[in-house]
Amino acid sequence: MTAFRSLVFAALFYLNLLGHMVIFAPAVLFGPDRVVWWVTKSWARRSLWLLKVVTGTRASITGQENIPVGAALIAAKHQSFWEVFALVPELDRPTFVLKKELMNIPLFGWYSRRLGMIPVDRDGRGAALNSILAGAQKAVAAGRQIIIFPEGTRTAPGAEPEYRPGVHFLYTRLGVPLVPVALNSGVYWPRDSFVRRQGTVRAEFMPAIPPGLDRHALLRQVKAAIEGRSLGLLRSAYAERDDLPVTPVIAERLRETA
Template sequence: MLIVRSLLFNVAFYANLVLWLILLIPGALVPRRQFMELVKMWARTSVWLLRVIAGTKVVITGQEKIPAGGALVAAKHQSFLETFALLPLLDDPTYILKRELMWIPFFGWYLAKARCVPIDRKAGSLALVQMTARAKEEAQHGRQIIIFPEGTRRPPGAPPAYKYGVAHLYQNLGFPCVPIAMNSGLYWPRRQFIRRPGTVRIEVQDPIAPGLAREEFFKLVQERIETASNRLLEEGRAELGMGPDSRPETSLSKV
């Protein structure tokens, strides 16, 4: 049944994605805030499909810790799930993302409409300057800037590989940073088509006020995300009947 439910979910998920890509065409003409509400509706339908078809619930706690207005949101990144599941959690979110995503037809146009912040990874230090300027502009308009500090999806339990871009943003934005931990990789493993039934837990941590030294912040944000994520991984492994060192990285088909 796991394979069947996973297959059915993936078909429904991508069909729903294509449907919303079409539905959002006229939506591109409305103001950006209204457009983002439509995008959040897509995110909610995707989470609903995951629960109904795959039996995978998404439980988010700590929402009350998110400050009003502009903020830097630093989230653990273990699967594709959090790229959309975080959207309804925030008032006016936008993402730090690699520039190449902006070139994808329709999808890239919508990213531009949402005023996402692209980064050219080949531009070196200039990329940080450009990214910071754009992110600061958006944050000053009350938006929440989502960044995955490790830059890419990491398997559950893998050693942390945080990059200094998150510390650079924190120092230059002047807004609080909200760390977010999760165990999503156990239920939606990266590069696999399997979706395990159970409860994905996403946990908002206490915000880090602006003003810390770069190294102090860099150590603190890792500590908060990793400590909470490791605890959530233990809970998820217990739910799934996995051993403490098991990683859901070797399974059937990949996506």
């Protein structure tokens, strides 16, 4: 039954995405920014609703009081596609740092440009960082929040984190507060499976880190906040549902926090 519900959700999820992009294309093309953001947040909210109704996967997002007014970096744990849409309704006009290749997808790439997303060429090595700076500075000047995944890719729950230079690069160049975000989405939306499991995905906006820290101090604080709280949320997931699958990595991490 879980597999069947997951397949139904996958079909409805992409229909919801395509429907919003096609039906509202004229409004997005010719309308003001507030219309564009209404469409985007409508898609995100309906995706969360579909996930809850079809698969029984709920969302609980807390800590919104820690989000500063105006420009900020939102550094989130990245375990699944869930956080790509689930965090959007909680923010004002967020922009994502995303792979350049995604900008070439029909319709999706057009919407991404219209929304001011920031493409990064991950094959450009050192030049990749400079490639995102202009877009990030433009977003900050407009008072927007920039969502970045410090690990650069999805990681399995409990896996050893490897933070990339991008988060520190933007933090030092932009001079804005950084808000860590912890979550446990990978337990319910595995990165290597189409299955969506019942339960409550939890995410938490942590207290903002002010600008001005050096690289080592920043990474120490960011990792402590994100990894520490994400581990706590991982533990709570298994406390809430003892029927969730346990990988060897997760089992080891749970033993560490027992």
